[in-house]
Amino acid sequence: GQQLNQSPQSMFIQEGEDVSMNCTSSSIFNTWLWYKQDPGEGPVLLIALYKAGELTSNGRLTAQFGITRKDSFLNISASIPSDVGIYFCAGLIRNTGKLIFGQGTTLQVKP
Amino acid sequence: DTEVTQTPKHLVMGMTNKKSLKCEQHMGHRAMYWYKQKAKKPPELMFVYSYEKLSINESVPSRFSPECPNSSLLNLHLHALQPEDSALYLCASSKYPGMGGNTEAFFGQGTRLTVV
Numbered sequence: 001g002q003q004l005n006q007s008p009q010s011m012f013i014q015e016g017e018d019v020s021m022n023c024t025s026s027s028i029f030n031t032w033l034w035y036k037q038d039p040g041e042g043p044v045l046l047i048a049l050y051k052a053g054e055l056t057s058n059g060r061l062t063a064q065f066g067i068t069r070k071d072s073f074l075n076i077s078a079s080i081p082s083d084v085g086i087y088f089c090a091g092l093i094r095n096t097g098k099l100i101f102g103q104g105t106t107l108q109v110k111p
Numbered sequence: 112d113t114e115v116t117q118t119p120k121h122l123v124m125g126m127t128n129k130k131s132l133k134c135e136q137h138m139g140h141r142a143m144y145w146y147k148q149k150a151k152k153p154p155e156l157m158f159v160y161s162y163e164k165l166s167i168n169e170s171v172p173s174r175f176s177p178e179c180p181n182s183s184l185l186n187l188h189l190h191a192l193q194p195e196d197s198a199l200y201l202c203a204s205s206k207y208p209g210m211g212g213n214t215e216a217f218f219g220q221g222t223r224l225t226v227v
Contacts, residue, residue, distance in 0.1 A: 033215055042115075042201050042218035043154065088153055097142045097208035098167060099216060101153030 002027045006089050006102025013079055014110050021087060021105040022073040029091030032065050032072040033099065037086045046087075047074070079109050114138075117202050117219035125227055126192060132222045134185040134202030142208035143185040144216060145177060146201040154201055154218075160185060161208040192226045199223055 006023045013019060023032070031050055035043035047058050049065035049072060056063055062075045072089055089102040115136045124130045134143065142161050146154035159167035160179040174196075176188040185202055203216040 031214055035218075040199075040221075040223065042117075042203075042221045045215055045217060048215040092214055095208070096167060097144065097159050097161065097205060097214065097216070098156050099154075101155075104153055 002091070002093070002100050004089055004091055004100055004102040006105055008105055009103065010106040010108070012108045012110065015079060015081060017079055019076040019079055019083075019107060020073060021089075022071060023089035023091075023102045024071040025091060025100075026070070027091075028069040029100075030069065030094050031092035032063070033090045033092065034061075034063050034072070034074045035088045035090060037088065037104075039085075043088060076107075079107075081109050081111050083107060084109050115202055115204055115217050115219035117200075117222050119222060120220065121223045121225075123225045123227060124189065124192065126194070128192075129188070129190045131189065132187040132200055132202075132224075134187075134204075134219055135183055136204040136217075137183055138204065138206070138217070139182075140204035140206050140217075141182060142205045142216075143179060144203040144205075145185070145187055146203060146218075148199040148201055148221070150198075158187075159208065166208065189224075192224075194226045197225045 004023050034046045037043040047063040052069045054065040060077045086104045090099040118133045145157040148154040157171045158177045163179045178186040199221045201221045202219040205216045
């Protein structure tokens with residue numbers, strides 16, 4: 001089946017540092033989504049990408065949809081303690097609504 | 112408003128019990144989903160309802176029975192569960208089921224289910 005490889009698996013950074021994480025797939029996706037999940041809560045949508053090559057920002061977050069449609073990255077600039085959580089990439093299987101999730105990147109920020 | 116509401120937030124049930132999880136959205140979304148998430152793992156799709164009809168069942172055991180009474184409500188009926196079914200159950204909705212834009216899914220806060 002389709003799988004997404006998300007890296008890194010975890011990151012421990014200093015407050016104020018920039019963060020980058022990415023997802024790659026052997027299959028093409030037409031939509032890439034990035035979510036953040038806090039413990040005991042549901043995933044919260046951060047950014048949605050619909051077009052190959054698209055670069056989208058949401059505050060300190062920037063995400064890009066790879067030209068090949070097989071990858072995406074998420075950058076967080078000037079990290080703050082509330083950025084702590086698990087970040088998931090997800091690819092949408094066309095015409096089904098089914099999301100395939102990456103394994104997640106656990107981010108810890110040291111004040 | 113991008114709110115998907117799930118009840119209850121926590122549920123403990125015995126293996127012989129029957130219980131139901133409920134999900135509600137008032138965003139006019141026409142696709143609704145159930146996902147299961149085990150600790151330290153990503154969510155995994157269980158069911159998709161598209162325009163109130165079941166469109167995807169990811170080979171989920173029959174002890175899980177979904178129901179979509181109308182376009183705003185989604186239920187998951189549980190019966191004779193096993194301890195390994197303990198997990199966070201997430202409901203999600205999207206405007207359209209996977210065509211072009213407006214397909215991003217919004218998740219509820221989940222129901223933490225423990226089977227004893």
